[in-house]
Amino acid sequence: MEFLVENKLFRVDKTVVTIRKEQPFTYYTRELDGDHQGDSDEKIIQAVLEQVRAELDPTSAIVQAQAKLEETQAKIQENEQKLAETEAKQTATDQAVKHNQEETDRYGKIIHAVVLNAVAGKTIAYGTNYKELVELIPLAEVGKRYMAHDLITLEDPAHVEVDGEGKRILIQLNREFTYNGEPASDFARNGRLEMDGTGAAWKYEPQETTVAPATTVSTTATVAPTTAEPPVTTVTPNQ
The missing domain is CATH 1.20.58 (Methane Monooxygenase Hydroxylase; Chain G, domain 1)
Structure with missing residues (x-):
């Protein structure tokens, strides 16, 4: 069964929409920007489902x-x-x-x-996804002061890519910090700025895949013993 519009209510600059379907029972309530009261049910349902997909x-x-x-x-x-x-x-x-x-x-x-x-x-399942994500965060600017909890990125020429993740590394700052050209390695595990609590690097880490061990097949053949034939008895004819 397809979704049906159960309710739509316009509030200041928003339209609150509820859609549902019976099999399997699914129920969504979302706010859409603007006035959608004049939109068709199909258009409203599509807008709500797109918002749900984006959230997931x-x-x-x-x-x-x-x-x-x-x-x-x-x-x-x-x-x-x-x-x-x-x-x-x-x-x-x-x-x-x-x-x-x-x-x-x-x-x-x-x-x-x-x-x-x-x-x-x-x-993140793939290195290319990590690359797309960190490119949304600007590279650190020399001389700029950043606040606690800010995100910055640094190019790490020494980083060896494993899955197309690029050489840009995401850094999360824990306190105010003025960037003066420090390398990404200073924020890596046990790095100078990681150890003093300034911030930490979040590098791409490939997801581990568990592979079930292959079933061992025995190569030793079992051979049944050969039954010995009874001895031949020679019978001397009567004279």
């Missing part, structure tokens, strides 16, 4: 968040250009810039949380 797939969620982030940044640039063109729209433009900056910060936090959860949780 970290890589997909990051791709969507990155797209939203780029879209928001484009709006910021557009609004800043309008701000320079006219003084009369100063207040309205300032409000729009502020709203878009808040959106940028929000999607930046989403990317931070999903990347850290996927890498630190060791749920």
Whole structure:
């Protein structure tokens, strides 16, 4: 049975939608941006299912968040250009810039949380996925001061790739830190900055695969003993 729209309710800038199906019984309630009360049930159901799939797939969620982030940044640039063109729209433009900056910060936090959860949780199956994830986090800038819990990335020329994970390493900072060109090895296990609590490197770790041992086949053949034939008895004919 296909999903049915059970309820949809518009609230400020959001439409709360509930969909369900009976076999197997499945029930989702999600908030969709904007007013979707006039949309067809099929379109609403598809929007809810896409949101659910994004929540279950970290890589997909990051791709969507990155797209939203780029879209928001484009709006910021557009609004800043309008701000320079006219003084009369100063207040309205300032409000729009502020709203878009808040959106940028929000999607930046989403990317931070999903990347850290996927890498630190060791749920990445392929090195290429690790590479895509860490490339969403900017490379550290010399002279820039970072705050506790910030994520940065460092290129590690000495790193030997095992599955196309690239040479960029994810670093999680534990306290305020000004980057002055320190190598990724300083944040590795037992490295100088890892030991003093500044931060730690999260390198790609291939997932272990358990292989069942092959069944041992005996190559020793069992041969049944040969039964000895009875001796031949010679009978002398009567004379």
